[in-house]
Amino acid sequence: xxxxxxxxxxxxxxxxxxxxxxxxxxxxxxxxxxxxxxxxxxxxxxxxxxxxxxxxxxxxxxxxxxxxxxxxxxxxxxxxxxxxxxxxxxxxxxxxxxxxxxxxxxxxxxxxxxxxxxxxxxxxxxxxxxxxxxxxxxxxxxxxxxxxxxxxxxxxxxxxxxxxxxxxxxxxxxxxxxxxxxxxxxxxxxxxxxxxxxxxxxxxxxxxxxxxxxxxxxxxxxxxxxxxxxxxxxxxxxxxxxxxxxxxxxxxxxxxxxxxxxxxxxxxxxxxxxxxxxxxxxxxxxxxxxxxxxxxxxxxxxxxxxxxxxxxxxxxxxxxxxxxxxxxxxxxxxxxxxxxxxxxxxxxxxxxxxxxxxxxxxxxxxxxxxxxxxxxxxxxxxxxxxxxxxxxx
Numbered sequence: 001x002x003x004x005x006x007x008x009x010x011x012x013x014x015x016x017x018x019x020x021x022x023x024x025x026x027x028x029x030x031x032x033x034x035x036x037x038x039x040x041x042x043x044x045x046x047x048x049x050x051x052x053x054x055x056x057x058x059x060x061x062x063x064x065x066x067x068x069x070x071x072x073x074x075x076x077x078x079x080x081x082x083x084x085x086x087x088x089x090x091x092x093x094x095x096x097x098x099x100x101x102x103x104x105x106x107x108x109x110x111x112x113x114x115x116x117x118x119x120x121x122x123x124x125x126x127x128x129x130x131x132x133x134x135x136x137x138x139x140x141x142x143x144x145x146x147x148x149x150x151x152x153x154x155x156x157x158x159x160x161x162x163x164x165x166x167x168x169x170x171x172x173x174x175x176x177x178x179x180x181x182x183x184x185x186x187x188x189x190x191x192x193x194x195x196x197x198x199x200x201x202x203x204x205x206x207x208x209x210x211x212x213x214x215x216x217x218x219x220x221x222x223x224x225x226x227x228x229x230x231x232x233x234x235x236x237x238x239x240x241x242x243x244x245x246x247x248x249x250x251x252x253x254x255x256x257x258x259x260x261x262x263x264x265x266x267x268x269x270x271x272x273x274x275x276x277x278x279x280x281x282x283x284x285x286x287x288x289x290x291x292x293x294x295x296x297x298x299x300x301x302x303x304x305x306x307x308x309x310x311x312x313x314x315x316x317x318x319x320x321x322x323x324x325x326x327x328x329x330x331x332x333x334x335x336x337x338x339x340x341x342x343x344x345x346x347x348x349x350x351x352x353x354x355x356x357x358x359x360x361x362x363x364x365x366x367x368x369x370x371x372x373x374x375x376x377x378x379x380x381x382x383x384x385x386x387x388x389x390x391x392x393x
Contacts, residue, residue: 002067005037010197012037013084022074030068044117045196053080094227095124097198098205104190128220145208152203153187285315295393300327332378337367357381
């Protein structure tokens with residue numbers, strides 16, 4: 001059985017050992033060592049990464065008590081030098097120990113027990129067995145967790161038998177194989193069974209930040225970060241806010257009011273633009289009515305969207321009984337409409353004829369629209385509609 005150095009010394013980053021066995025697979029191999037500090041994935045904590053004799057460790061996992069190291073190819077000798085990616089390891093230690101602290105305080109404060117834990121590359125989360133947490137509760141949790149960090153409480157790890165575990169104030173009794181449990185104890189706050197790697201004192205967690213919460217199957221999922229992740233998040237947020245404040249010629253305190261003022265102004269600008277568009281549509285519609293005397297009004301536009309054409313067509317159908325056929329060369333789209341005084345069902349007409357003209361679309365009795373992949377199909381279908389509707393009317 002491999003000696004598990006990650007339990008004895010979670011801060012160990014380099015060591016020498018011997019290869020016990022090499023299992024060759026297609027495209028990779030599995031290596032077992034006499035001693036390993038590489039933590040295998042488990043208990044919500046990802047595996048360590050690093051190198052064995054300068055060969056990258058792709059994955060680490062445990063089966064029946066043995067630790068397997070996945071390598072792209074085997075080492076050349078049995079005597080090997082090993083090294084841990086310390087930044088990854090310490091990040092996992094901070095997040096995992098921090099989760100213990102957070103979960104314990106959530107129970108103490110609001111009887112909110114943790115049902116699951118996820119430690120990802122970018123996000124860390126726990127699911128709490130509580131329907132919701134109010135904003136003031138979240139802020140209090142954040143304050144208390146950081147206070148516990150500042151107190152720099154001792155964190156002890158040790159092994160006990162299952163019988164001995166019955167005498168400990170465990171958060172929950174674990175369901176594990178074997179008769180030996182590993183205990184992680186945060187002085188005065190928490191005692192839990194856990195096989196993960198942890199820091200020695202809460203002060204090493206550095207900083208705690210709650211990010212957000214969301215509902216998850218009747219529970220509350222809490223996203224959070226500790227340590228360097230929290231510092232990097234604060235730095236990114238500070239940079240973003242400072243940049244925005246400078247761009248808007250204000251400070252952090254005045255940024256919200258400034259952006260709110262700009263949003264209100266923009267809403268008014270949009271309303272003004274819509275009114276101007278309606279006025280412009282009215283002028284264009286009146287000009288088209290004056291220039292077209294047939295019952296079918298057909299026109300193509302190189303610089304207008306379908307939405308703009310719908311606005312113009314509305315002005316025309318409100319003033320006349322014409323059938324309007326507009327084509328947007330800008331979007332390769334077509335629009336046909338009337339005010340209901342014409343015995344042509346626009347939607348059915350397009351549904352019947354579009355497939356043979358490589359178009360897609362539909363509509364109702366008085367209006368329908370179609371889209372084409374190219375201008376040639378659009379023009380051909382427009383000409384067909386003109387012929388078909390003139391024949392009907």
